[in-house]
Amino acid sequence: MTEAAVKNTNCITLKGSAKLVAEYLNYGINSILYQRGIYPSETFSSAEYFGVTILMSQDEKVKDFLKEVLGQAQEWLLNKKVEKIALTITDVDTKEIMERWDFKVQYENSSSCDNPDKEIGNKDLQVIQREIRDVLRQIAASISYLPLLDCICSFDVLIYTTADCEVPEKWNETEPAFITNSQEVKLRTFSTSLHRVDTLVSYKAST
Incomplete structure (x- = not known):
C-alpha cells in the first residue's frame, strides 16, 4: 500500500491524492527514462510499485532534480494549481x-476546502x-511502438500552472514544447x- 495519507481504508484525502499523483509521476518518468535509453541501463535498479517492477535511476543528479520538481508539483497539486506536467x-x-x-x-471535486485533510475522495x-498499475504497464510497453531515439538525448520536466501560481x-518560464510532424498516442x-x-505521448513521426 502506498504511503499516501488515507482517511480510512477506502477514502483518500486531497493531500493523499496529491502525493499519489506525484509518486505516479516519479515512477512513470523513471520508467520512460529507462525505456527510451536516456541514460545507460546499468544506472537503473528495479523497484516495485503497486505490483509493477519499475526501473529507477540511481543517478544522484536525476534523483535530486526529480525530487525538487515533483516535490513542488505535489504542493501545487494540493492547491489545485497544476494544469499539466510534461516530460x-x-x-x-x-x-x-x-x-x-x-x-x-483535472480536478474532479469542485468544492473549496481550506483543510486538505477534510476534502475526501469517494473511490x-x-x-x-489498479488504474495506476495499468498506466505504468502501458508506459513500459511503449518501446514497442515508439521510434528509436538514435541520438544523444536530454530530458526536462515542465509544469504548466494557473496564472496566479507563485x-x-x-525557476524559469519556458516556451511551449512543440514537435514538428508529430504523432500522438493516448494512454489509459x-x-x-x-x-x-x-x-x-507525442513523438516525431518518421519522414
Whole structure:
C-alpha cells in the first residue's frame, strides 16, 4: 500500500491524492527514462510499485532534480494549481524536441476546502492502484511502438500552472514544447476521484 495519507481504508484525502499523483509521476518518468535509453541501463535498479517492477535511476543528479520538481508539483497539486506536467526529450546536438509525454490534470471535486485533510475522495484505494498499475504497464510497453531515439538525448520536466501560481525564483518560464510532424498516442487514464490524470505521448513521426 502506498504511503499516501488515507482517511480510512477506502477514502483518500486531497493531500493523499496529491502525493499519489506525484509518486505516479516519479515512477512513470523513471520508467520512460529507462525505456527510451536516456541514460545507460546499468544506472537503473528495479523497484516495485503497486505490483509493477519499475526501473529507477540511481543517478544522484536525476534523483535530486526529480525530487525538487515533483516535490513542488505535489504542493501545487494540493492547491489545485497544476494544469499539466510534461516530460520532454530533446536531441542534445540539434536541440530539437523528439518526444513529449504529457500528464494532464483535472480536478474532479469542485468544492473549496481550506483543510486538505477534510476534502475526501469517494473511490476505493485498490481501484486507484489498479488504474495506476495499468498506466505504468502501458508506459513500459511503449518501446514497442515508439521510434528509436538514435541520438544523444536530454530530458526536462515542465509544469504548466494557473496564472496566479507563485513560481520559485530560480525557476524559469519556458516556451511551449512543440514537435514538428508529430504523432500522438493516448494512454489509459487514472482517477483518485480528486485528481484525474490523462497520459499521452507525442513523438516525431518518421519522414
